[in-house]
Amino acid sequence: MSGLYNDPVGHWVVVVVAMTLLLFVVLTATAYTVWFERVALGRIQRRPGPNRVGPAGLLQLAADGVKLAFKESFIPAETDKLIYVIAPTIGVAAAFLAWAVIPIGLWYNVQYWIADVNIGILLVFAASSLNVYAIVLGGYSSNNKYSLLGGLRSAAQLISYEMALGLSLVPTFMIVGSLRLRDIVQYTVSWGPYHGPLPLIILTPIGFVIYLIAATAETNRTPFDLPEAEQELIGGFLTEYSGLKFTMYYLAEYLNVITVSALATLLFFGGWYLWIVPPVLAFLLKVVLFLFLYIWLRGTFPRLRYDSLMRLGWKVLLPLAIANVIVTGIVLVAVQG
């Protein structure tokens, strides 16, 4: 395996095959996340959710996809056509880009990732923060006041929470001493008789809580879904989008949810390590649990008011994250001398 990696041609073959596979896997995962969300939300509201197309409604998303793909590609009048068309592709491209560096597992010396870069987590954040361009440009170019309002809200919200999100992970990097996602997952401690991988949430619980809240806001999920608030903004930046362009936004949104769930798994819950469970399955299980958590939150909490959202971001999460960094630094210096 390593020989193939070192060979310049073999390396590219492996990467291209891995990219194709990952594209397929991630797209399928997104489709079934939507199915999972609809079923779980249904159960919370004591409905069955989609259950007609295929066994247990599992082919519902295929039906939806076909329907969306065959819809007329409509561009409203007076729009900024180029930006209007490009905006959704930015969102979906950025969402896929993050997956280039997300390691899914290490199983029998096979590496389930595309690139193992030493600034992995930074790349994920760089890619996922591009999502704001998709939303703002989509809202701006749609020539619709609801879209514009949604885009503006989104810009303010994403910028506010990105800082808390980034800072919430700084203690993790300080403890591990690396930005490489594989290093963070494989972080081991020797403490008494124990020597082995440790879920970092034990060391950074406050960071995890901040990450969870900020990541919900970053992915525009309820209770932070103000940019697309259906009731107030009739969909926000999505208002004028339909067909495949809408599908791209939708895909990007759910991809981002999977991305933040995967990151939470990698950064706080030991990635693919889970007792005797096979690595990739363990990773999948943890991600699914996080997805369920996000769906559960969506099924439970009402949307925040705009000023509450800003107050929570700037006055609670950001100071808390900074304090968390400072305290972790002091403790690290005290422990390591």
Place this chain on the structure above:
Amino acid sequence: MTDEQEPPEHPTSLRGPSEGVPAKPKGEVPGVAADVAALVSGLKTTLTESFRPVVTTMYPEDKTPRAERYRGRHYLRRYDNGLERCIGCELCAAACPVGCILVIAAENTDEQRVSPGERYAKTYEINMLRCIFCGYCEEACPVQAIVLGPEYELSDTSREKFIYTKEKLLEPLPPDVQARLDAKPLSNPPHGLGRDSTRAQ
């Protein structure tokens, strides 16, 4: 009416940072722990709900029961001996608020006896697209000939099919009458009886 009207009392002040927010109860101010407890109790509620049985009726397979007096599709009833109840009096057509009933009556004769009265309905049509299922026809009928049944799935593919004719509305013959007709074909079947029993011919 006086000019000096009191300004309407609003439950909360409408200016300031707590605009529209209900005043917090006096006494202890709920802290972060109480807020988190509130969030957790909300999460608990939704989680327990999700394990309770689904309440949806799977419609085409399962149907909710209709009430006994549900007003659905109409039926024209018969007496136990197979004679039609309808006497062609047109009171139902007169009572109908939307005028969707058409009755054309004809005289009964000794050779051709369809109903026990003097006349019977030669034509009885209901335009189901117009019908509002008010049940006035049922109330107006002096012989309880027209009744509204429990069927409510009346969709069809053309407007013409919604004109329910007498053949469609009329109840089938009682089984004993039908059996008698099947066993011994009448040489001169009375109008209305023999027409329904195709096997008797």
